[in-house]
Each structure stands twice: as structure tokens, then as C-alpha cells.
Amino acid sequence: MPIPTDYSTPVRLSAKERTLSQLQKWIIDGTLQPGEKLNDSELAEALGVSRTPIREAFQLLEVQGLIQMFPGKETRVTTLAKEDILKLYAPLTALQALAAELAADNIQPEHIEQLRAINASFNEKVSEEQLYEAMEYDEEFHETILQIANNQHILTFCSSLQLHIRRYKYIFFKRPSWETHTAAADHEYIIQALEARNGEEASRLMKLNLNRPLEHLDKIL
Structure with a gap:
């Protein structure tokens, strides 16, 4: 046959x-x-x-x-310790902010379309309260930017750090839905900065997006 x-x-x-x-x-x-x-x-x-x-x-x-x-x-x-989360978020935020800055130099129209499609799926899962799936789309959004940045060392280090903070990130996604929808808005602003090839602004917005869960650290843990 x-x-x-x-x-x-x-x-x-x-x-x-x-x-x-x-x-x-x-x-x-x-x-x-x-x-x-x-x-x-x-x-x-x-x-x-x-x-x-x-x-x-x-x-x-x-x-x-x-x-x-x-x-x-x-x-x-293992238990979730506030001190450990802070130690993990600091290098992750610095690396992903650098990746966003680098990605602004490499961004192509097809990348913008891809990021917007991922963010739309993220927002949809948040609306449907499918929070684990929403978290996976959030990670895909950030990993796509890491790929566009084209620095394997940043990608490797971020992947390792991401595994350790997934539990806390999931808890954040279980917060009131308006807070989680804010993350989708953050993503769109990052996309707009990348589309404008404004690496400095993309980096600033990435830091804002990643630091947002830390604002609720004392309330959650």
C-alpha cells in the first residue's frame, strides 16, 4: 500500500x-x-x-x-517561600526584559501576528476560567519573544527559572479575573512596542508585566 x-x-x-x-x-x-x-x-x-x-x-x-x-x-x-519567589523573579525579569529589547531589533510582521494570536488564546482561556491553559499560553507568549531575541543562553536560563515559579504564577491567575485580564493588556502593549521596534519601551513593559504578580505576594502567601 x-x-x-x-x-x-x-x-x-x-x-x-x-x-x-x-x-x-x-x-x-x-x-x-x-x-x-x-x-x-x-x-x-x-x-x-x-x-x-x-x-x-x-x-x-x-x-x-x-x-x-x-x-x-x-x-x-515543596512549600512556597516568599523569599525564594523573590529570588527567582529578579533574574527572570532581568533576562526577559533584555530579551524583549533584543527582540525589538529582530521583530518581523509574522512575529507580531503570532504574538497577537497567542495573546488572543490567552485572553480566551482567562475568560473561560481555564486557568492552567491560560498559564500555558502566557508562557508561550514569553517564550516566543525569547525565541525572537535569538539568544540561546537567555532562553535556557529563563526556561529553568520558569519551571520553579509556575506554581506561584498559577496562584496569581486564580486572582479576580480583572487582574488576569490586565496581563493580556500588558501583552498587547509589549506587542505594540515591539512592532514600533522600541526596545527600551518593550523592556520596560516586560518588567511591568512580570513584576505585577509580586504586588500581590503578601496577600497570596
């Missing part, structure tokens, strides 16, 4: 990848609470996998700072 060549290769996730993705989501959205003790046997049964991918996922989750393992004793979800 003839085999077509113009098709997308299906994405097949291993048991380890599926397990890691689900545990990340549960920790971020609060299904697994900060400080909660994790039982590998119970999680394996719930996810329909053996204990091996659970333990493999645990190792990666500990590297990401989402859990803490005490060999031979227990494994717990």
Missing part, C-alpha cells in the same frame, strides 16, 4: 513523560498541596503505571524544585 509522506509524526509520550507531565500539573494547580507527602504506590495506581516511572519522575521533579526527597523516609511537595 502507498504510504503518505505529507503527515505530522504523532507525538508519543513514554510512561515517564506522561507521569512527569501529570505530576507537574497536579503540583502546580494545587491538587497536590505544598508539604503533602507523596506515596509512589498510590500515584502509580492512580496513573495506571508501574512505580518505576513514578520514581524517575520524582528525580526530575526534585531537580525542578517541585518536590523534596528524603531517601528511605519520605517525599513531599
Whole structure:
């Protein structure tokens, strides 16, 4: 039989990848609470996998700072500490502000269209109160700007920092909807600055957007 060549290769996730993705989501959205003790046997049964991918996922989750393992004793979800969040946001904000400035020099009309499409999807998910999906679109928006900046070192460092602050960001998205919609407005202003190739303004607006959740830090934690 003839085999077509113009098709997308299906994405097949291993048991380890599926397990890691689900545990990340549960920790971020609060299904697994900060400080909660994790039982590998119970999680394996719930996810329909053996204990091996659970333990493999645990190792990666500990590297990401989402859990803490005490060999031979227990494994717990890490708590959210105000001091840690502040330490993470400072370098992330500086790097993403620099990326926005660099992106202004590289921006093309197709990039503007792409950013506006992502922001529209973000705003739609916020309106539908699909907050985890909204967070993913928010991250896609910022990662797209990182890609346009074309600096692999900035991209790598930001990706690492982003993993550590996802739980706090999700909590911010659960704030009153008008606050979350403000993030979509921030995105549009950033797009306008990039479209005008105004790197200084794009950088300033990026800092404003990323620092907005910190305004609520004392109220949330």
C-alpha cells in the first residue's frame, strides 16, 4: 500500500513523560498541596503505571524544585517561600526584559501576528476560567519573544527559572479575573512596542508585566 509522506509524526509520550507531565500539573494547580507527602504506590495506581516511572519522575521533579526527597523516609511537595519567589523573579525579569529589547531589533510582521494570536488564546482561556491553559499560553507568549531575541543562553536560563515559579504564577491567575485580564493588556502593549521596534519601551513593559504578580505576594502567601 502507498504510504503518505505529507503527515505530522504523532507525538508519543513514554510512561515517564506522561507521569512527569501529570505530576507537574497536579503540583502546580494545587491538587497536590505544598508539604503533602507523596506515596509512589498510590500515584502509580492512580496513573495506571508501574512505580518505576513514578520514581524517575520524582528525580526530575526534585531537580525542578517541585518536590523534596528524603531517601528511605519520605517525599513531599515543596512549600512556597516568599523569599525564594523573590529570588527567582529578579533574574527572570532581568533576562526577559533584555530579551524583549533584543527582540525589538529582530521583530518581523509574522512575529507580531503570532504574538497577537497567542495573546488572543490567552485572553480566551482567562475568560473561560481555564486557568492552567491560560498559564500555558502566557508562557508561550514569553517564550516566543525569547525565541525572537535569538539568544540561546537567555532562553535556557529563563526556561529553568520558569519551571520553579509556575506554581506561584498559577496562584496569581486564580486572582479576580480583572487582574488576569490586565496581563493580556500588558501583552498587547509589549506587542505594540515591539512592532514600533522600541526596545527600551518593550523592556520596560516586560518588567511591568512580570513584576505585577509580586504586588500581590503578601496577600497570596
